[in-house]
Amino acid sequence: QVQLVESGGGLVQAGGSLRLSCAASGLTFRVYVVGWFRQAPGKEREFVAAINWSDDRTYYADSVKDRFTISRDNARNTAYLQMNSLKPEDTAVYSCATKRDLSDRYYYRRWEDWGQGTQVTVSS
Secondary structure: OOEEEEEOOEEEEOOOOEEEEEEEEOOOHHHOEEEEEEEOOOOOOEEEEEEOOOOOOEEEOOOOOOOEEEEEEHHHOEEEEEEOOOOHHHOEEEEEEEEOOOOOOOOHHHOOEEOOOEEEEEEO
């Protein structure tokens, strides 16, 4: 049984930083693509970032490019999302997800397994 557990969310002032973690179990983590999505109240879940399993190539939404960094540690079965220069519009529940390949990576319905999410709140 696949389990993804996020941590690291919280309340931070605009301009601050947070580091989210996604701990995985029940799958061969090193051969899965890992992604981060977020959902703000009243809005659809949106793609934030993804990292490939074979070459660690990364992909970002335009809204977070140059501020967020996705990474992974396969030895620890953990992925990370370093978030810098946070803005109030980054406030959302952040969830990690996994899938086998990069196809349709921007569409949340194409991802296979999900964590429960962690709340990130950025105050102005």
